[in-house]
Amino acid sequence: MLVMKFGGTSLGDKEKIDVVVSLIRSRLDLEPVVVCSAHAGVTDLLLDGARAAAEGKPDLQPIAEREHTLLASLGLRKDLVDDELERVGQMLEGLSLLGELTPRSLDTVAAFGERMSVKAIAALLRRRRIPATAVQADEAGLVTDDRHTRASPLPAAYRNLRRSLAAVKGVPVLTGFIGRDEDGNVTTLGRSGSDFTATIVGRAIGAQEVQIWTDVSGVLTADPRLVPEARPVEHLTYAEASELAYYGAKVIHPATIQPAVEKEIPVRILNTLDPQAPGTVISPSRKRRGNKVTSIASKSGIRLVNIVSGRMLGQSGFMSKVFDAFREHDVVVDLVATSEVSVTVSVDHAEGLDRVVADLQKVALVEVEEGNALVAVIGERMREDSGLASAVFDAVGAEGVPLRCISYGATKTNLQVVVPQTLMPSAVRALHRVLFPEPQGV
Ligand code: ASP
Numbered sequence: 210m211l212v213m214k215f216g217g218t219s220l221g222d223k224e225k226i227d228v229v230v231s232l233i234r235s236r237l238d239l240e241p242v243v244v245c246s247a248h249a250g251v252t253d254l255l256l257d258g259a260r261a262a263a264e265g266k267p268d269l270q271p272i273a274e275r276e277h278t279l280l281a282s283l284g285l286r287k288d289l290v291d292d293e294l295e296r297v298g299q300m301l302e303g304l305s306l307l308g309e310l311t312p313r314s315l316d317t318v319a320a321f322g323e324r325m326s327v328k329a330i331a332a333l334l335r336r337r338r339i340p341a342t343a344v345q346a347d348e349a350g351l352v353t354d355d356r357h358t359r360a361s362p363l364p365a366a367y368r369n370l371r372r373s374l375a376a377v378k379g380v381p382v383l384t385g386f387i388g389r390d391e392d393g394n395v396t397t398l399g400r401s402g403s404d405f406t407a408t409i410v411g412r413a414i415g416a417q418e419v420q421i422w423t424d425v426s427g428v429l430t431a432d433p434r435l436v437p438e439a440r441p442v443e444h445l446t447y448a449e450a451s452e453l454a455y456y457g458a459k460v461i462h463p464a465t466i467q468p469a470v471e472k473e474i475p476v477r478i479l480n481t482l483d484p485q486a487p488g489t490v491i492s493p494s495r496k497r498r499g500n501k502v503t504s505i506a507s508k509s510g511i512r513l514v515n516i517v518s519g520r521m522l523g524q525s526g527f528m529s530k531v532f533d534a535f536r537e538h539d540v541v542v543d544l545v546a547t548s549e550v551s552v553t554v555s556v557d558h559a560e561g562l563d564r565v566v567a568d569l570q571k572v573a574l575v576e577v578e579e580g581n582a583l584v585a586v587i588g589e590r591m592r593e594d595s596g597l598a599s600a601v602f603d604a605v606g607a608e609g610v611p612l613r614c615i616s617y618g619a620t621k622t623n624l625q626v627v628v629p630q631t632l633m634p635s636a637v638r639a640l641h642r643v644l645f646p647e648p649q650g651v
């Protein structure tokens with residue numbers, strides 16, 4: 210069995226959807242489960258619509274128009290998703306009466322993008338004589354925790370999905386992105402969460418492969434907006450891909466790899482606009498030839514939190530106090546560097562940080578530094594090259610970019626530096642020149 214996940218751009222217009230249908234048709238013998246995102250732009254329209262509604266301006270029109278135009282271009286009945294549109298309309302009215310927006314209501318509204326797209330794709334497949342059924346993941350048992358806007362599946366989700374999908378007639382066309390908590394509230398897995406759904410389903414059904422069909426030919430050696438000569442990476446290990454996604458490569462949702470790891474299911478990133486391109490395959494291990502570094506990731510909007518405590522630092526319990534404060538307020542820490550008298554951590558989420566700082570100030574001097582960016586050099590085989598760290602520091606230093614913070618964990622899959630935000634692009638370009646000098650064969 211195979212999971213084929215199609216992202217928003219792949220489902221963005223008739224031309225691409227035609228390609229999607231032919232890709233599904235060509236793999237019918239592998240019994241695909243299709244996972245769909247919302248059509249490009251629809252999730253944003255829904256989220257913007259919810260926010261505007263909470264400010265007293267409910268307007269279903271842009272959402273309805275986008276869906277109706279697309280259905281018409283596909284030759285499908287315009288009223289196919291009218292039930293869903295009606296429910297969105299009612300919710301927007303409700304939000305405007307309440308005048309407030311909770312993460313829970315945001316999730317309920319956002320979920321409709323996928324609810325509508327699976328109906329359209331399943332209907333189109335049937336029209337093209339491929340038996341198919343639209344499946345709503347929340348109804349098919351994708352139970353999650355109740356962390357709205359960034360939920361994770363509960364163990365029962367796998368069992369439930371396996372059972373529900375086995376009972377579906379024809380190709381199951383399943384909503385990405387959405388789930389339901391144990392109280393029955395709709396949750397979402399976070400922006401781009403359909404990738405995560407794809408591997409959750411892959412694990413549930415024991416798929417031979419999970420294919421993520423997107424609008425780029427796989428993972429690139431760096432962000433192409435910063436490095437125009439960035440090239441696709443043929444092969445990544447699970448560890449490398451997780452680091453990359455976590456540190457800002459937009460190609461896959463950061464949690465995507467987890468479910469695949471447990472059953473060692475390969476995840477292949479493919480381009481709907483160029484289906485013959487090899488893409489990137491992510492699997493447990495990688496051939497021993499080729500580049501030791503696989504990619505450079507970068508993430509803007511990083512804050513450094515410097516925590517200084519002359520008296521307490523060496524004493525046992527200080528570190529745990531520090532991390533307790535971050536955990537208590539649900540602030541995720543990226544990088545940690547310590548010295549005799551201080552701890553520096555980097556965070557990319559301002560939310561909750563004020564409360565962490567207030568707590569830490571009870572035991573230490575705390576300073577928050579904004580305007581930084583994180584650059585991560587990733588490659589599981591970096592540890593084999595003792596000169597690599599100095600090559601990285603030299604390349605960045607030669608550009609006159611000061612290093613604000615450095616971290617190189619014992620596993621040596623990931624060397625991270627924090628640099629001033631404004632200098633990050635030149636740091637990334639310099640690193641790419643040094644680490645990927647000529648076409649590689651990773
Ligand atoms: N539709 C959701 C989003 O736009 C989820 C996804 O596309 O994966 O973030």
Ligand code: MG
Pocket residue numbers: 216401404423459460461
């Ligand atoms: Mg995506």
